[in-house]
Amino acid sequence: MHETVTISIGECGNNIGSQFWRDCCTQSDLSVSGHSLHPQVSPPSHLFEEQVSSRFVPRAILLDSDPGTLANIRNSDLGFLFPPSAYISGTYGAGNSFGNGCNDPDLLELIQEPLNDQIRIQAEKCDQTPNFNLFHSLGGGTGSGTTAFTLSHLKEEYKTSIFNCSVLPEPDASVVSPYNCILGLNYLIESSSAVLCFDNGYLMAKMKVIGEINQYISSQLVDMFKSEKQWIPKYDEDAAYDQRHFYHSEAMWKGEIVTSCPVSDTDKVIQEIEFENTKLYNSGAIQSIKQQLDRFDLMFKRKAFVYGHSKCMDEFEYVEASERAHELLEIYENGEDCTLTTD
Ligand SMILES: Nc1nc2c(ncn2[C@@H]2O[C@H](COP(=O)(O)OP(=O)(O)OP(=O)(O)O)[C@@H](O)[C@H]2O)c(=O)[nH]1
Numbered sequence: 001m002h003e004t005v006t007i008s009i010g011e012c013g014n015n016i017g018s019q020f021w022r023d024c025c026t027q028s029d030l031s032v033s034g035h036s037l038h039p040q041v042s043p044p045s046h047l048f049e050e051q052v053s054s055r056f057v058p059r060a061i062l063l064d065s066d067p068g069t070l071a072n073i074r075n076s077d078l079g080f081l082f083p084p085s086a087y088i089s090g091t092y093g094a095g096n097s098f099g100n101g102c103n104d105p106d107l108l109e110l111i112q113e114p115l116n117d118q119i120r121i122q123a124e125k126c127d128q129t130p131n132f133n134l135f136h137s138l139g140g141g142t143g144s145g146t147t148a149f150t151l152s153h154l155k156e157e158y159k160t161s162i163f164n165c166s167v168l169p170e171p172d173a174s175v176v177s178p179y180n181c182i183l184g185l186n187y188l189i190e191s192s193s194a195v196l197c198f199d200n201g202y203l204m205a206k207m208k209v210i211g212e213i214n215q216y217i218s219s220q221l222v223d224m225f226k227s228e229k230q231w232i233p234k235y236d237e238d239a240a241y242d243q244r245h246f247y248h249s250e251a252m253w254k255g256e257i258v259t260s261c262p263v264s265d266t267d268k269v270i271q272e273i274e275f276e277n278t279k280l281y282n283s284g285a286i287q288s289i290k291q292q293l294d295r296f297d298l299m300f301k302r303k304a305f306v307y308g309h310s311k312c313m314d315e316f317e318y319v320e321a322s323e324r325a326h327e328l329l330e331i332y333e334n335g336e337d338c339t340l341t342t343d
C-alpha cells in the first residue's frame with residue numbers, strides 16, 4: 001500500500017485541508033478528534049494512521065508562514081485531530097510574494113527544519129515511500145512560493161508521486177497574484193505528478209460564499225482519495241527528472257463537461273494532449289491560466305511591482321516562468337484546436 005501524506009500550505013490550502021479532513025472523518029464515522037464512532041468501520045489507512053484505543057490520526061502536515069490560520073484550526077473543534085507537531089508556521093505571512101514564500105531566509109529558518117523533519121517522520125511511519133498531496137492557492141505568497149519550496153524538497157528527497165490541488169486566483173485577487181501564479185506554475189510543471197486546478201473566479205461567481213467553495217473542492221478531493229486506488233499517475237523511475245503531469249480541472253463545473261467528465265474518471269476525459277513530459281487534459285481552468293499570464297506579461301513588461309515582489313529572487317525566474325507558461329498554452333491550443341480568449 002502507498003500511504004499518502006497531505007500537506008496543506010498557506011491560508012487557502014489550510015482552509016481546504018480543514019474541510020477535507022472534516023469530510024474524511026464524517027465519511028469514516030470518526031469524531032472530529034479522530035475516535036472511531038463505529039469500530040467496525042475503519043477509515044482509509046493510506047490517509048490515517050491508527051493509534052491506540054481506536055483513535056486515528058491524519059497523515060497530515062499543516063504549514064503556513066503566518067501563524068493565524070493554523071491558530072484558528074488549533075482552536076477549533078478540529079484542533080485535537082492533529083498532533084502538535086503537525087502544525088508548522090512562521091511568525092508573519094509571505095505578504096503576497098512568491099519570493100518571500102519560497103526564499104525568505106527568516107521564514108526558512110523557522111519552517112525548513114521542522115517541515116523536513118515532519119515529512120521524514122511521516123514517511124518513516126509508512127510501509128513504502130508515501131505519495132504526497134499538496135493543497136494550496138497559486139495567488140498567495142505562501143501558497144505559491146512555499147509550495148514551490150516544498151515541491152523542490154520532495155522531488156529531491158523522495159522518488160514518488162506528488163499531487164497538487166491548486167486554486168487559481170480570482171480576477172480581483174491581489175494585484176501581484178498573476179506573478180505568484182505563473183511563478184508557482186513553473187514549479188508545478190517541473191515537479192508535480194498531477195495538478196488539479198480549481199478556478200476561484202469561476203467558483204466565486206457560482207457560489208459566492210467561500211465556505212461553500214471549499215466544501216465543493218473538498219468533496220472532489222474526498223471522492224478522489226477515499227480509495228487507496230488513486231487516479232494520479234504512478235511514479236515512473238525512468239522519468240525521475242521529467243515526471244509526468246497533467247492538468248485536469250475544475251472543468252466539470254463548466255457546461256456539458258460537468259456531466260460527461262467526472263473528475264475522478266480519467267477514462268472519460270475528452271481530450272488528452274501529450275507534450276514532452278506534460279500531459280494536458282481538457283480543462284476550463286486553462287482559460288484562467290491564460291488570463292493570469294496575460295496580466296503577468298503586461299505587468300512585467302513595465303516592471304510593475306517587480307522591485308518589491310522580487311526581493312528574495314532573481315528576475316530571470318520571471319522570464320523563464322512566462323516562457324514555460326506560454327509554451328504550455330500554445331501546446332494546449334494546438335492540441336485542442338481551440339482559441340483561448342480572455343473573455
Ligand atoms: N477557494 C478558496 N480560496 C481562498 C481561500 N482563502 C484564500 N483563498 C484565495 O487564495 C488567494 C490568496 O492566497 P492565500 O492562500 O490567502 O495566501 P497565502 O498562501 O496564505 O500567502 P500569504 O498570505 O501571501 O503569505 C486568493 O485567490 C484568495 O481568494 C479559501 O478558503 N478558499
Ligand SMILES: [Mg+2]
Pocket residue numbers: 010011066093094140142
Ligand atoms: Mg497567508
